[in-house]
Amino acid sequence: MSRSTDLIHHPYQPPAEFEAPQVGVFKASTVIFPNVAAMRTREWLDKSAYTYGLHGTPTTFTLEERLATLEGGTHCILTPSGLAAIAHVDFALLQSGDEVLIPDNAYGPNKALAEGELARFGITHALYNPMDAQDLAARITERTRLVWLEAAGSVTMEFPDLPALVRVCCERGVLCALDNTWGAGLAFNAFDLEPGQGSAPLGVDLTIHALTKYPSGGGDVLMGSIVTRSDDLARTLKLSHMRLGTGVGANDAEAVLRALPSLPLRYQAQDQAARRLAAWCALQAPFTQVLHPAWTDAPGHAHWKNLCVTAEVPQGLAAGIFSVVMDERFSSAQVDGFCDALKLFKIGYSWGGPMSLVMPYNLRSSRAMPTPHLKPGRVVRFCIGLEDVDDLQNDIAQALQHLK
Ligand SMILES: *Cc1c(COP(=O)(O)O)cnc(C)c1O
Numbered sequence: 001m002s003r004s005t006d007l008i009h010h011p012y013q014p015p016a017e018f019e020a021p022q023v024g025v026f027k028a029s030t031v032i033f034p035n036v037a038a039m040r041t042r043e044w045l046d047k048s049a050y051t052y053g054l055h056g057t058p059t060t061f062t063l064e065e066r067l068a069t070l071e072g073g074t075h076c077i078l079t080p081s082g083l084a085a086i087a088h089v090d091f092a093l094l095q096s097g098d099e100v101l102i103p104d105n106a107y108g109p110n111k112a113l114a115e116g117e118l119a120r121f122g123i124t125h126a127l128y129n130p131m132d133a134q135d136l137a138a139r140i141t142e143r144t145r146l147v148w149l150e151a152a153g154s155v156t157m158e159f160p161d162l163p164a165l166v167r168v169c170c171e172r173g174v175l176c177a178l179d180n181t182w183g184a185g186l187a188f189n190a191f192d193l194e195p196g197q198g199s200a201p202l203g204v205d206l207t208i209h210a211l212t213k214y215p216s217g218g219g220d221v222l223m224g225s226i227v228t229r230s231d232d233l234a235r236t237l238k239l240s241h242m243r244l245g246t247g248v249g250a251n252d253a254e255a256v257l258r259a260l261p262s263l264p265l266r267y268q269a270q271d272q273a274a275r276r277l278a279a280w281c282a283l284q285a286p287f288t289q290v291l292h293p294a295w296t297d298a299p300g301h302a303h304w305k306n307l308c309v310t311a312e313v314p315q316g317l318a319a320g321i322f323s324v325v326m327d328e329r330f331s332s333a334q335v336d337g338f339c340d341a342l343k344l345f346k347i348g349y350s351w352g353g354p355m356s357l358v359m360p361y362n363l364r365s366s367r368a369m370p371t372p373h374l375k376p377g378r379v380v381r382f383c384i385g386l387e388d389v390d391d392l393q394n395d396i397a398q399a400l401q402h403l404k
Contacts, residue, residue, distance in 0.1 A: 071185035073227035075234035082210025085224030092240035096122035103130035105153030133164040159293040159300030180207035219353030270320025292322035341399035351383030
């Protein structure tokens with residue numbers, strides 16, 4: 001054999017027994033079968049074997065299993081981003097003539113996807129008020145196939161009565177999918193919201209999670225997941241996933257696997273830091289309202305308490321993220337100036353990483369329904385990283401001076 005062939009078909013095989021705290025980075029498009037019979041019979045759907053990189057490797061199977069456990073489900077599918085997970089659910093479960101319902105305070109691109117892409121395939125969407133289960137019930141028609149849920153809502157952090165919304169979906173026989181990025185599988189169990197009528201607890205049909213946020217923890221990975229307890233849904237979603245070809249890279253999967261063990265510690269630390277800062281912000285005159293579901297006067301606080309406060313965690317759990325409403329006397333330019341004056345808080349999208357972030361929002365362009373529970377004024381969202389809390393507080397204090 002020539003050297004070039006030997007380099008590819010080398011006889012050396014490393015010993016099989018290897019165990020380390022982390023699963024290896026298995027990178028493959030091609031998976032090699034020992035013979036044709038194996039190629040014909042191997043099954044990737046149930047994770048009993050490997051067939052092609054896109055269908056799973058030891059790295060991605062391991063990550064999927066851990067994420068399913070994290071969120072209280074039994075099946076998990078990885079997608080190249082959180083938004084891709086939302087898109088995948090829509091494309092796998094909806095067809096022409098169907099309608100999907102989306103909460104008015106949903107993650108913006110979820111609505112944009114419905115307006116821009118689903119509409120072209122004859123799938124319509126409607127918005128509902130997530131703080132009113134009766135509003136949801138009234139909007140469900142015989143064309144409604146899927147209801148999206150989000151807790152807490154994007155930017156304005158309203159916490160819906162999730163059990164009530166899920167009950168409406170169950171009663172009407174409509175699938176419900178929760179964007180579980182905020183709760184990260186830690187703040188509450190989406191598949192076990194309360195004891196059910198029969199043996200099964202009341203829960204959502206599936207969750208999506210932007211692993212980009214807390215599970216990655218580094219602000220350097222884009223990935224998403226879909227988790228369900230339903231064997232039927234998992235099969236539909238997996239087959240569609242295979243046909244659409246949206247897999248994830250092994251290095252990114254490994255990065256999330258590496259960060260996963262510290263997820264509960266980081267989530268709690270960022271939660272505590274956010275609450276300390278939110279409490280301080282509530283005392284600063286330029287901020288007329290603090291939007292954080294653990295706040296007693298925040299919209300949906302009782303619902304948050306009902307779901308996220310338990311005997312084991314009496315202080316409850318929440319993501320390390322909150323918004324403030326700026327006094328309406330401040331112009332858009334002044335609010336932008338305040339954000340620009342922050343030094344530790346960087347201006348950028350996403351959250352869950354080590355660096356604190358800030359972003360001003362104009363709700364008038366992103367909410368279709370009235371928001372009487374919000375004070376007038378511009379909204380600024382803070383995503384708390386892992387910096388020292390006093391340093392972050394001093395940073396906001398110095399930036400507030402620029403408003404004067
Ligand atoms: C970030 C985010 C997404 C999308 O995740 P990407 O990985 O950035 O596509 C979806 N939902 C929520 C609530 C998010 O915060």
